[in-house]
Amino acid sequence: MKLSKRIVLPYSQDQLYALVSDVERYAEFVPRWMGAKIRREGSNTYAEQIFGFGLLRYRFVSRITLSPPQSVHVSSNDGPFHRLELQWDVQPHDNNGCSLLLTTDFQLRSGVLQRMFDGLGFQDAEWLLDAFEKRAHWLYRDRDRDTKDQPSNDN
Numbered sequence: 001m002k003l004s005k006r007i008v009l010p011y012s013q014d015q016l017y018a019l020v021s022d023v024e025r026y027a028e029f030v031p032r033w034m035g036a037k038i039r040r041e042g043s044n045t046y047a048e049q050i051f052g053f054g055l056l057r058y059r060f061v062s063r064i065t066l067s068p069p070q071s072v073h074v075s076s077n078d079g080p081f082h083r084l085e086l087q088w089d090v091q092p093h094d095n096n097g098c099s100l101l102l103t104t105d106f107q108l109r110s111g112v113l114q115r116m117f118d119g120l121g122f123q124d125a126e127w128l129l130d131a132f133e134k135r136a137h138w139l140y141r142d143r144d145r146d147t148k149d150q151p152s153n154d155n
Contacts, residue, residue, distance in 0.1 A: 001104075001105065001106065001107065002103070002104070002105040003103070003104050003105075003125045004101065004102065004103040004104075004125070005101070005102050005125040005126060005129050006099050006100065006101040006102075007099070007100050007129055007133055008093050008096070008097060008098070008099045008100075009097050009098060009099075009100060009133060009136050010096055010097040010141075011097050011098060011136055011140045011141075012097070012098065013069045013070075013090050013091070013092055013098050014069050015136070015139075015140050016090045016098050016100055016136065017068055017069035017070070017072070017090045019132060019135060019136055019139065020072050020088040020090065020100070020132065021066055021068070021072045021088075023036050023038060023047045023049075023064060023074070024036050024037065024038055024047075026049075027050075028135075029131055029132075029134065029135045029138075030128065030131045030132075031127060031131060032051045032052060032053060033049070033050075033051050034050040034051055034052050034057060035049070035050045036048065036049045036050070038064075044063065045063070045064045045065075045066065046061055046062065046063055046064065047061070047062050047064055047074070048060075048061050049061070049062060053116060058079055058080045058113075059079050060076050060078040060079030060080060060081055060084075061076060061078045061079070062074045062075060062076035062078070062084065063075050063076065069090060070089065070090055070091070071087065071088060071089050071090065072087070072088040073085075073086070073087050073088075074086040074087075080108050080109055080110065080113055081106060081107070081108060081109065082107040082108060082109045083105065083106060083107045084105075084106045085103075085104065085105040085106065086102070086103070086104050086105075086106075087101075087102070087103040087104075088100065088101070088102055089101040089103070100129070100132065100133075102125045102128060102129050102132075103125075104125050104128075
């Protein structure tokens, strides 16, 4: 299922690229993301990631292609994913910040898990962009924030 969604945020290309490329911090603010660990093998970058629902945990390894400061591409056919393609594109937008385009294409190995994803609203990219938009505001706009106000991943 391939989906694309774009938002415009009042932040620089470098700021938004830093946000989407910091995969190890996704668990701090992306719903259902439990953790990620980056490993590098030569010129390749991989992330060992975990997401879950209640007591269920799913692990997978993804390959990350970084193209600073324009894009981040994540792909996997490991763990629960028959296919996962996730592309972040960060482009300057007028004089008021940057557009953040998320394109996703994924298919899960299990029909049961696919129905869980769909039932939780994961069939569109809105939930993921929403998490990144809130995080961007927390990081870059709300300078006088208290750490207790940090958006959570609601695991």
